Amino acid sequence: MYKTVMLAHGAGGKQTSELIDQVFKAHFSNPDLTADDAAVLSIAGGKIAFTTDGFIVSPYEFPGGNIGKLSICGTVNDLSCMGAKPLYLSCAFVIEEGFPMEKLEQIAAAMEKTAKEAGVRIVAGDTKVTGKGQVDNIFITTTGIGQIMAGANTSGKLARPGDAVIVTGDVGRHGCAVLLARNEFGIDADITSDCAPLWDTVKQMFNTTKNIHVIRDATRGGVGTVLYEIAGQSGVGICLDAEKIPVAGEVSGICSMLGLEPLYLACEGRLIVFTPKEEAQSVIKTLHECPYSRNAAVIGEVTSDMPGKVIMKTAIGSQTLLPQPGGELLPRIC
Structure with missing residues (x-):
């Protein structure tokens, strides 16, 4: 310690x-x-x-x-x-x-x-x-x-093998916006925080289906950290498809320049949602009709393999272990 x-x-x-x-x-x-x-x-x-x-x-x-x-x-x-x-x-x-x-x-x-x-x-x-x-x-x-709400029951402990993993929009935007606002790197880019209140988005999802197991907002540590927390709480593995993770081009460019991983940058207007596969497309359709989730996407699934771990399927078809988050990449983002 x-x-x-x-x-x-x-x-x-x-x-x-x-x-x-x-x-x-x-x-x-x-x-x-x-x-x-x-x-x-x-x-x-x-x-x-x-x-x-x-x-x-x-x-x-x-x-x-x-x-x-x-x-x-x-x-x-x-x-x-x-x-x-x-x-x-x-x-x-x-x-x-x-x-x-x-x-x-x-x-x-x-x-x-x-x-x-x-x-x-x-x-x-x-x-x-x-x-x-x-x-x-x-x-x-x-x-x-x-x-x-009546019928709502969500927790990081309730992820189940076969669940689809949904993100409600492009990732890493808030962390990137705050980083550039510090003017420490001399980089000029038009990146706006995704900071937004999301109750109406959640309400619309539950109006579509009550069969939602997990909802988390990807704040400190970003999507990657949240997925590791859920994998640990539920004792499951999570497999992501790198090509399906939405990242804005300008955020991707900044991350490439600075050696950052968008999955570990904070979001303040994005949710991670776990729902059975058969419910995923109806949830996605609903999200696309909400103002803060128009580019929501299914980015992976829950598995029984490698409990507690998050695996990334790359563009060339190989699989790699997403590093467990640690250290301090971007202080004071929330």
């Missing part, structure tokens, strides 16, 4: 899992503690989903959004992944002394607009102001509650 916390512990990969297992799970373990995007809790009259998330993106503005929009989307999407209609959010701000009031207004306005689109109310909050240098501009934490 590491003697100090490293940046890699917040990247969403192997070190994050180790930190959760060795520290937080070891102390917080209880029947309701979850490895999914939100806890599912029973109450009188049904079930709710409950989640919380911290946002420390740098820079706090990026093409396609800012930390305010991101904070709403992240929590709304975590609830949605459990089949829950987002109802209420709280938000906590930690703001550095000297932060421009005009920028704070813009962040609050983005939160208002995104919450309205998602149909969720911000009902409580907290504000702290720190001394100069104690926080990098502004951090936001949001907590959300949602009502789980």
Whole structure:
């Protein structure tokens, strides 16, 4: 075990899992503690989903959004992944002394607009102001509650051999947009974050079929990390078809230049969906009719071979093991 916390512990990969297992799970373990995007809790009259998330993106503005929009989307999407209609959010701000009031207004306005689109109310909050240098501009934490739809039952533990693996759009866009917004590489490319609230997308999928086993949003660590998490939770193997994974040409170009793998770059408006093969085409048809998933695609399938592993079928027909994510490629993307 590491003697100090490293940046890699917040990247969403192997070190994050180790930190959760060795520290937080070891102390917080209880029947309701979850490895999914939100806890599912029973109450009188049904079930709710409950989640919380911290946002420390740098820079706090990026093409396609800012930390305010991101904070709403992240929590709304975590609830949605459990089949829950987002109802209420709280938000906590930690703001550095000297932060421009005009920028704070813009962040609050983005939160208002995104919450309205998602149909969720911000009902409580907290504000702290720190001394100069104690926080990098502004951090936001949001907590959300949602009502789980009748018949919805999703979890990373429910993937089954024979399931189709669907991604709801091109991958790696958010991570790439944030990377370029830092102006560290002198690269000029027109890449916009995919940051979006996805409750309506999930609702439309469940209106098509309740036979959906897993929904996850591919945030920290991207699609590759999420697939490894699901493979481990369910004790299954996952086989991907490299040629079917949608990647925007500009994102692919940047990744080639910088030696990055799009599957490990963050998305903030993309879902990974596992559903039986016989349901896959109807789900894809529905996704293509939703504004944030018009290029959704089946990218692979769940197998009983090599449980806990993700295999990639290449363009020439060979198979290779997708490396298990680890380390810190792109800090501060959410």
